Amino acid sequence: MEQAQVANKSSLKAKVQKLGSTLSSMVMPNIGALIAWGVLTALFIPDGYLPNESFATMVSPMLTYLIPILIGYTGGKVIAGDRGAVVGAIATMGVIVGTDIPMLLGAMIMGPLGGWVIKKFDEMFQDKIRAGFEMLVNNFSAGLIGFALALIGFVAIGPVVNTLTEAMASGVEVIVNAHLIPLANVFIEPAKILFLNNAINHGILTPLGTEQVSEFGKSILYLLEANPGPGLGVLLAFTLFGKGAAKSSAPGAIIIHFIGGIHEIYFPYVMMKPIMFLAVIAGGVSGSFTFQLLGAGLRAPASPGSIIAIMAMTPFNSVMSVVSVLAGIAVGAGVSFVIAAAILKADAKNTVDNFEEQVQQTQAAKLSSKGIAVQPVSGINRIVFACDAGMGSSAMGASILRKKVKEAGLAQQVTNAAINNLQDDANALIVTQEELQERAKQKAPHATFVAVENFLNSPRYDEIVASLSGNGGTPEKKSETLRPEEQLPAHALKHVSEIILAHDDRKGSATMAKKVVQDLLTKESLAVPIRKSHINDLHANATSLVITKESLTQQAKDTAPEAVHFSVNSLMGNTNYQRIVSSLKETV
Template sequence: MATQQITGADNGPGFLVKVQRFGNFLSGMVMPNLGVFVAWGLLTALFIPTGWLPNPHLGALVSPILTYLLPLLVGFTGGYIVHGQRGGALGALATMGLIIGSDVTMLSGAMVIGPTAAWIMKKVDNYLEGKFRAGFEMLISNFSMGIIGLLITLLGYLIIGPIIEFLIHVLSAGVNWTISHKVLPLISIFVAPAQVLFLNNAINHGIMAPLGLEQVAETGKSVLFLVDANCGPSVGTLLAISLFGKGMAKKTAPTAALIAGVGGIGEVYFPFVLMKPVLVFATMAGITTSLSCFLMLGGGTVATPSPGSFIALLMLTPKGAMVGNLVGFFAGMLVSFLVASVILKLDRSQAAEEEPGELAADVAATSGVAIIVPEATQPLKRIIVACDAGMGSSAMGASILRNKLRKAMLDVEVNNSQIEAIPGGADLIVTHTRLIDRAKKLHDDGRVQFIAIENFMEAKTWDAIVGMVKQRRENS
């Protein structure tokens, strides 16, 4: 088996991999539809009675999209992930049963019943396969789907919907209690560490978004969208590293701060904390500060800022919440900057020497870490850069690598992808060290090679891969 990995990569325990995969599955139902969520958020921010441009005629679009379209999209996507087009269609049908049978937004319900309906359909299809004579396939396919669809839609309408509605009311009551008793900011104790373990998308889109939409339906905004998507605290930590950090971290932190704050790619912040975990307390303090200000000053947005940039936050801020959001954003940035600065100034350790690592047979060293490549000599024609969501850090990394290969006049296909959705036929998969276990478990076919990297922004890593591609071409 030809595989590649960076020496010293911490792949994490199996339990973390399972949690990451489950969280990614939840967020995977929302991420492909984020543009629609943003469009609905802009409609809400502009045209509801408390919006920037109140308009009853245009504002009439807001409620139907929230009630019907968004849950149906999520239900379809969840079903599609499990069982393709048939699963998606059945997931949407089952979600419709929940919507009609309840009085709350059924985004959470769609995340449950969409994949469940598709899973049942998949099991039935597998059972029926090959049990009927040729020529009856379409008849059996349509009627089996129709019968399963009827049963699960009725089940959702009569039983599952009311149960989920009750659970949503309980969760919403719990959230409202934390807000009214001013303890919501303490959630940073869990959110800040979870972010750097690549659970940010699960928190943001799998948990906070459904509960936040419930609040938007009632009050026109929600602070829950800013629990994870507020980039101010992470940018503050990166700015402190830019001034008081050491070695390569100090050199790359300014660019990371710009990308996180303006581009909204929060994953670029994670490697800096993973290299010095104590810095998570700086971000934790910043998140607590931001949430406290949002609550005191009436902050909140109408949808999840995605990407989580300062610009997206402003665009989704409703009328009356701008001051609270601005104060919360910059206060969180300032506090995380100050705490991180103190931590870094007290750090007496020496910066790691940037010496080349021990070379493998066909790879240059990168930032003092060798890439080990046993029995790997074939030319690389297709490279996939993968991350948790397939939209943020992997898109940036793929763009960097693609440009470097183009400048080196090497014709190699480079794409980015979500780990669970990496297409077949890849010669090399590049992902973060915290995600390499997931990638190998899903896609290690004995032929594809893997490289685990610490930082998607580090140029030497991509230069080494370019050198590897070039050397393989010369040796082939």
């Protein structure tokens, strides 16, 4: 019963993250257009820094037509590639012309709708098209479906979205007038750390903020999620009062967070001590209260949420505009710091020491200095870091592993991508944060997966390099030596009909080990089935060869005493696997 509830919660969480990711994936690729529009507005409107009547004529068309069409195009492409992009853009035109307000929200509906409809059309009719008519059918289907959706958008969806937008705008106005905007951070800050930050900022706040900018010239909504103050306060507290790797890594994290704008870097510091949620919530609420009190706002979204991007989007029409933004950030950081510092000092045991287990940054240098073998294991030909938006922390994680792969002399390409853009490739190794792995597996079920807690500091990277290099375990253990009781003569494997890799909760190691053994079996033309199993779900018989780590061997023997058992230092070491496969071949 409890497992079912956990599964349902996990599934619901994945669906919410998927919806939020879909919304943000339409806006984030087009942030450049929003920034261009914001700069154009800041410079050339009558109240701008360099008023220019001719250049200012671009302001309204960009907001009314260009940005919504780009969002619709991107939304269609996320669902159905290039054909979906074209249909999504055509469909978006219907809601644009059918209303008198900027249709960012309408585009976020029509774009994916257009992509979904054309995708379903292709699934139904693609295999029924006669040879030679493919281009004709594809072009006319996209045009006619886009035409029909544009009419629907003009007549039905546009007016509905217009009404909803006006209602939301009225709601925002009520919240602003009631001085309740700071309370939004009670929900925003925890949601950010659950990897919904891009969904909130670019899927909800950006469209509403753009509507406010078109009327008032700036919007406080752009600051609610992007404020780096709460995260900065937490990192400062760990810098001064933390312990171990958490303390030593926090100063570097401050630079990446505050200047680089990669907010994900402070998420692990909060998640390792859940009571830290109080610090970021209090910092967010106090920062937003200060923004509201002083009338702060930005002309366009600040993406990423760095102090540089925020100041670039701050109106410079008065000193107070700048002061109000900096004050909100400073107050948010100060409040967050005070509470986080109190939490760390009050915790006598200071359990943040477990952060050291997640870092282990020195392993990379050891890998290079120990002269690890550089012949890659066949099968995995590319490594993809996947996160919600395919930017920020995943790009940095990919950069870290790319360096390690290069130092080890491996040929695998290391890239980063948004989860929505993943391709199902059996030869791909996909690295995700634990919170996002379920969604990633839905997009690429046949790929190999490794989950990490933190893209920027993870010992799993060295494990990946070791596995791909054909050398398991830590660098100090270049090869595994069989103890006498672990020697398996060929006759012990004579009746083996399957191989089981029994693992604990670190199933990523078993997945990669399975790939290694399967490749060795294929190379020797052996058709022995191989599967992985959690140690608690182990089912084996007398014809099963069960491979486990030393720490799990006794439990495996107690569970399946009749099976043949083999213990290894690390599931990802392949020296012993080669011996096993050679012994199996001798029995054939």
